[in-house]
Amino acid sequence: MALIRLFATACSFLVTTAVAGDALREWYAAPIEQWPAAITADGHAPLALSPLTPIGSLATEQQIKLGEKLFNDPILSRDNTVSCASCHVKSLSFQDGLRSAKGVREQIGNRNTPAIFGIDHWQSFFWDGRAQTATEQALKPIENPIEMDLPLEEALKRLNTSTDYKAAFDEAYGKEHITSAMLAMALVAFERTIPPPDSKYQRFIALAQEAPKKAQAMLSESQLEGLHLFRTKAKCMTCHEGALLSDNDFHVTGFHRYGLSFEDLGRSEFTQNVRDIGKFRTPSLLGVSKTGPWMHNGLFVQFRPMIEQYNAGGFRPKPNRKNAMDPHYPKTTPLIQPLNLSDDEINALVAFLNIL
Structure with a gap:
């Protein structure tokens, strides 16, 4: 009897997984404006994903x-x-x-x-x-x-x-x-003549504007799931939005090493504003598989540890005794929060990042 119940549970899991895959195919076979709504950490509606196209140049x-x-x-x-x-x-x-x-x-x-x-x-x-x-x-x-x-x-x-x-x-x-x-x-x-990285994602998102059904067929199951997670549960579009996959903004991600060796004060070195200590510009993720190591200090050399860091709620260093009372100690942005991604979901995100 136990064996029968185990078999039934396994079959149920397989059916559920297949339905989820079919649902994703159906959702992303629709025009981009009809895709499931993107989810962001602060609730703002991000710029929709679109191909990065050059802006016309008058240069000879x-x-x-x-x-x-x-x-x-x-x-x-x-x-x-x-x-x-x-x-x-x-x-x-x-x-x-x-x-x-x-x-x-x-x-x-x-x-x-x-x-x-x-x-x-x-x-x-x-x-x-x-x-x-x-x-x-x-x-x-x-x-x-x-x-x-x-x-x-x-x-x-x-x-x-x-x-x-x-x-x-x-x-x-x-x-x-x-x-x-x-x-x-x-x-x-x-x-200005340097084109965006020639990638599967660029071809996919360009085709999605004209023939969405053909576009979604370009992606494997894991890549499609990664796209969906990127837009929803993983909340990547909080900062990585639009054609550039960047919000053009600055955030404290926690890797400033404030008060320690290899300290980098980030944007405050330019603005001279203490509120900008530890802030760095959001990089584009286009071609990210070819542009490692990643982060402003090249800390990460593989995708999975980087995603796991964000999945855990980001890096949140604490002041040591030397700067415990420092009012300017930078706090990691509240936009980074635990995501509760499973191992399989992290693998799907990695698959998606590899085609950007």
């Missing part, structure tokens, strides 16, 4: 080619060993695959290199948002003492004494004398 072919040449030329670093492409590698979605960026003289920075794409979709740049525009961002690594360590005045002097570059800028901008504004514009002209 000459300007784009000039920007690409500059992007790949170590002439913009003090010792002529580092270019923009040294940290932003084309095959790695214009990231470098390292925990922290490496600059001139083999110096190691304290932050992970962000990937480059969709630059006109961002409202700020760098992990701390210290640049407000792409043209402002383009020049900062050149002067950064750890990255390229070349004063902008010296960089422009080098370019203006180069016959090739003077001719290239004259062709691109109608001026032989190269200014910092022209240098930034050329770099950004090229960066």
Whole structure:
């Protein structure tokens, strides 16, 4: 009798699982606006998932080619060993695959290199948002003492004494004398042409706008379940929303190491506002399988431990005796709460992240 009951229970489980899978197929075969409502930690309605499409550029072919040449030329670093492409590698979605960026003289920075794409979709740049525009961002690594360590005045002097570059800028901008504004514009002209990662997700979400039934058939059972969890129970769209899969905002995720070795004060280093201590910009998850390690300090090298951290309610460091009374000790955002995901659900989320 016990064996019969066990068999019946097993059959019930299999039927339930099949129905759940069929239900997901049906839900996600509908137009995107009819998908199950997304769930967020604070109850806001997130931007719907959509393909990341470039914003039109007015740059000419000459300007784009000039920007690409500059992007790949170590002439913009003090010792002529580092270019923009040294940290932003084309095959790695214009990231470098390292925990922290490496600059001139083999110096190691304290932050992970962000990937480059969709630059006109961002409202700020760098992990701390210290640049407000792409043209402002383009020049900062050149002067950064750890990255390229070349004063902008010296960089422009080098370019203006180069016959090739003077001719290239004259062709691109109608001026032989190269200014910092022209240098930034050329770099950004090229960066605007960098497409989002070519991924199964990008193809899926683009097709979902026109032929949702065909689109959902592209995903495996685990990938489809991962998509659903991403949008609902896991509450990932609290911060990772829209085409960019980022809310363009800053949050304390708990990895600031405030008052300890390797401390990183995050956004407050730029704003000088104590309320911004430990805040970092939400990264895009597009191409995330190619842009590890992850987090601002490259802490995670595998998806599962990272998801398990969020599943447990995030990392919430406590003040030690030294800073127990410090009123500015950063508190992890309340947007991160325990999720109660099962092992199978975590596996499904990993499957989804792998196609982003």
